[in-house]
Amino acid sequence: MISAAALRAHAEGLAEALPPLLAEAEHLAQAVLLGEHGRRRAGLGDEFWQYRPTHSGDEARMIDWRRSARSDAHFVREKEWQAAQSVLLWVDDAASMGFSGASDHPPKVQRARVLALALAVLLTRGGERVGLLGSDLPPRRGQHQILRLTEALGRELSPSDYGVPATRGMPPHSRAVFLSDFLGDLAPIETALAEAADRGVKGALVQVLDPAEEAFPFDGRTIFESMGGSLRHETLKAGDLRGRYLARLAERKARLADLARVTGWHYSAHHTGEGAQGALLWIYRALERGR
Known part of the structure; x- marks a missing residue:
């Protein structure tokens, strides 16, 4: 049994770390006016x-x-039609998501977490169940679930350079949203989408990038190092790499879009120099189109 002192220390830690994330998500959700009825539907269920x-x-x-x-x-x-009302979120917590190219841009993981939590707020207001893949949070509804999601999303980043979507626990015919920079190996993404498609799960891929990753504003002597420290490359002429980098980034985006299309998902790229409201509205509408 946990002691009162330990419980208090845990609560104080949460009080310090979590409200800013939740407050930002609540503010973002309030800015998106979607009506009071949400996406609830009649159908097969027990509630x-x-x-x-x-x-x-x-x-x-x-x-x-x-x-x-x-x-x-x-x-x-x-x-209620329960299966269609379960939405699973996967927010990449790998080291690469901690990148920010400028002090006035949030780290990618911060934007991904805010979008995920704001979406959860909107969905629970509509009576839907929301869960977090890769955690012990199966789809549930209500404010307590929002608090659990907030706590889970506030954890430290993984030391791995790039993340891999978790697909275990996806109810058949549910919905899912993957938020990541998708800069690692795309084979696990392809496998995850294939597994989701086998279960009748549809959803949205949201590629969150920093403006520096979109524009490659580097020139002269530059040292490139992965956030996890496993990759390092030094060049004296970074500007010469810009064309090849942008071409490969465009190819990656096209491949993600193709993977989404063939599995019945939707794909969008979002960068942290933009406001979050448009991305949140796009995700919500993508889930609507994926019914």
């Missing part, structure tokens, strides 16, 4: 959603006689 008047073709066994007795009309007790 009550709403009552509705009977329609032509409804069977007598579908009528909720207790509710109908309180009025002159007959009502059907609808339940």
Whole structure:
């Protein structure tokens, strides 16, 4: 059993580290006006959603006689379509996501976490379940889940240079969002999308990049080193590499877009020099299109 002192220390640590992330996510979510009904739908499930008047073709066994007795009309007790309301998030926590090319740009991981948490806020307001892949947070709804997500997203970065999506725990026919710079080996991404497609899971790939990674503003003598320290390259003429770098980046984006297309997903690139609101709205609409 955890001691009171240890519990207090843990709570104080959370109080110091988590509110800024959650506050930024809440502010971002508030800026996106999506209406009060969200994406909830009637369907197969075991939890009550709403009552509705009977329609032509409804069977007598579908009528909720207790509710109908309180009025002159007959009502059907609808339940939620649970599978379609589970949304799984994967936020890359590898070392490469800690990069920022300028003091006025947030690290990539900070932007990815804010987008993921703001999306979770919007989805839970619409009654949907949200979970975090690669953690012990299966899809759930409610404010307690938001707090759990905030805590999980506030953890230290992994020492690995590049991240690999976790796919374990994806419910069939659910939705998923992967946020990463996708600068590592793309084979694991391809495998993850294939596994998701086999389960009927559709979603969105969001490639989060720093403006320096988009423009390659380097010239002269430059030392390039991966955030994890496993890769290092020194050149006296960095400017000569710009054309080849930009071509390879364009090829990578095209490949990600193709992978998304063939698996029924959607792809978008977002860089940290832009506002986050447009990216959040795009993700939300991508989940709508992926129904």
